[in-house]
Amino acid sequence: MRKIIVSCIFAFVFYSCSNGISNKTEKRPPNILLINIDDMGWRDVGFMGSEFYETPNIDAMAAEGMIFTNAYAAASNCAPSRACMMSGQWTPRHGIYTVSSSERGKSKDRKLIPTVNNEYMPDDNLLLPEVLKQAGYTTCHAGKWHLNDDPLQSGFDVNIGGSHAGNPGSYYPPYKRVPSLTPPTDDYYLTNLVMDKAIYFLKSVEDKPFFIYYSPYAVHTPIQAVKELLLKYEAKTEWNGQNNAQYATMVENVDKQIGRMIGILKETGKLENTFILFISDNGGHYGITKQWPLRAGKGSYYEGGIREPMFAWWKGKIVGGQKSETPVTNLDFYPTILDVAGIEKPAGKVFDGKSIYPLLTKNEKMKDRPLFWHFPIYLEAYVKNDTTTQDPLFRTRPGSAMRLGDWKMIQYFENNDIELYNLKDDIGEKNNLANLKPEKVQELLAMLEKWRQETGAPVPTELNPEYIENE
Missing domain, CATH: 3.40.720.10 (Alkaline Phosphatase, subunit A)
Incomplete structure (x- = not known):
């Protein structure tokens, strides 16, 4: 009888310890x-x-x-x-848009004065x-x-x-x-x-x-x-x-x-x-x-x-x-x-x-939501005569981009150029549909402008006096 009691006590203690460890791990x-x-x-x-x-x-x-x-x-x-x-x-809230200066590339090729870059994360x-x-x-x-x-x-x-x-x-x-x-x-x-x-x-x-x-x-x-x-x-x-x-x-x-x-x-x-x-x-x-x-x-x-x-x-x-x-x-x-x-x-x-x-x-399925990017800056080209970017001189010129569903839009600030792509049909972004889909452009542009207002995203407008057009 004593053996049975001892065995029961041992089993109870072992279960309690094991369960305690398990609960501790789970919590x-x-x-x-x-x-x-x-x-x-x-x-x-x-x-x-x-x-x-x-x-x-x-x-x-x-x-x-x-x-x-x-x-x-x-x-x-x-x-x-x-x-x-x-x-x-998003970038407008902390002001870090690039690495070092936002005035990348040659000044004579930059039509706008880019937004000043914040190189450090704000302490607050x-x-x-x-x-x-x-x-x-x-x-x-x-x-x-x-x-x-x-x-x-x-x-x-x-x-x-x-x-x-x-x-x-x-x-x-x-x-x-x-x-x-x-x-x-x-x-x-x-x-x-x-x-x-x-x-x-x-x-x-x-x-x-x-x-x-x-x-x-x-x-x-x-x-x-x-x-x-x-x-x-x-x-x-x-x-x-x-x-x-x-x-x-x-x-x-x-x-x-x-x-x-x-x-x-x-x-x-x-x-x-x-x-x-x-x-x-x-x-x-x-x-x-x-x-x-x-x-x-x-x-x-x-x-x-x-x-x-x-x-x-x-x-x-x-x-x-x-x-x-x-x-x-x-x-x-x-x-x-x-x-x-x-x-x-x-x-x-x-x-x-x-x-x-x-x-x-x-x-659980997530609702469709717009994704935004904002880059009021210049980034010079890495590859000479790169034909995959908007132009061979810069990887990025000042602008914003957004994606909603299958649609991707890019707006450049220098001349208000718009590019519109359907990523489902054109993942390589080869066919700009902006002229064929003006209603979609206006829909997305309205969302983008509202977003910029809400986040205080700066849009550079000051012309660069050193810019030389079509040199």
């Missing part, structure tokens, strides 16, 4: 892993169709999650895209890591930051190599613009070192949920091959305009580093309670990689400059093997992550994105 907020690759194009990964670049680790995670085929960055180059994602707000803009830290998350930034001098000023507990620098200067020592990281050997690749330190952080986090913003400088220029991978890609056949062997080694190496991170999360038992978002900050550099059939690349507001590879992964919450054609944007990440973490929206905080949590977890 613990999920870890958040936000992966933001620099300058990776829409088709620079296997899960978006590339047959030249090899990304097996990224592809495997994408296959187990939800892939988005119409995912966008809120800007077509580094700093403004990152500012939009971290603030959850409450960023995503700040809210997560306030809610009890341990926060880590790994790689490129680009929004102020130190990400520790913006809600991160740990900073691995982040500053206001837009690229490293070199991926081999000395890293030049990343002096805070010391290489263990004379030829240690920067991307590998950033991941080494990110993994150290992951292993050290035990009691608190974590947020890690993994944003490697790669695959941004300078294009410097990972030496042990180069011969393989030099022997590969070009695919769909993709043929840069050095760049391909950088893509594969980023994939390898992400594979290392996923492996550590599995090994430490953290992966099952981790929500993962993967995206790039803007389109691929058109002089280095192609996104065909998308038009143009980084710095342009054609699809090649703003459409991104994206997936979301969350075991037990997101059903794997799904593809969504719903247009989404990195503006949606901030409110989505708060929903995932169970954090209420901060009082007074303006979100220009929408939480995609119901779409991810319940496959």
Whole structure:
């Protein structure tokens, strides 16, 4: 009889402890892993169709999650895209439109005086890591930051190599613009070192949920091959305009580093309670990689400059093997992550994105909504005589763009030129329908002008006295 009682007590205690552990695990907020690759194009990964670049680790995670085929960055180059994602707000609200000066290219080619660019994120803009830290998350930034001098000023507990620098200067020592990281050997690749330190952080986090913003400088220029991978890609056949062997080694190496991170999360038992978002900050550099059939690349507001590879992964919450054609944007990440973490929206905080949590977890359809881009600036051309942009001198001239449903419209401010495309029929934006669809132009233009008024988006009108027309 005593044996039976003891056995019952042991069973009860064991059940209670096990149930307590289970409840503790269930109640613990999920870890958040936000992966933001620099300058990776829409088709620079296997899960978006590339047959030249090899990304097996990224592809495997994408296959187990939800892939988005119409995912966008809120800007077509580094700093403004990152500012939009971290603030959850369109560019007019924070004033970061480009990198450095907005007067890019030769003055004699610029008809308008562009809007002055804000090079730093305003201090009063409450960023995503700040809210997560306030809610009890341990926060880590790994790689490129680009929004102020130190990400520790913006809600991160740990900073691995982040500053206001837009690229490293070199991926081999000395890293030049990343002096805070010391290489263990004379030829240690920067991307590998950033991941080494990110993994150290992951292993050290035990009691608190974590947020890690993994944003490697790669695959941004300078294009410097990972030496042990180069011969393989030099022997590969070009695919769909993709043929840069050095760049391909950088893509594969980023994939390898992400594979290392996923492996550590599995090994430490953290992966099952981790929500993962993967995206790039803007389109691929058109002089280095192609996104065909998308038009143009980084710095342009054609699809090649703003459409991104994206997936979301969350075991037990997101059903794997799904593809969504719903247009989404990195503006949606901030409110989505708060929903995932169970954090209420901060009082007074303006979100220009929408939480995609119901779409991810319940496959609820989102209502059609307009997506907007505003760029009252100039960006000089990367590629000489590039015929994919509006003109060969600039990737971008001052203007705005929007997408609603299948329709995409671009308005340029210099001469009020309008371009209208049906992306369902013309994903390559080859056929400007503005003259054939005047009613659609007026409908979209009215929405765009209303949006600019509501957000205080500046429209440059002052003529540049140094401009020389049709030289």
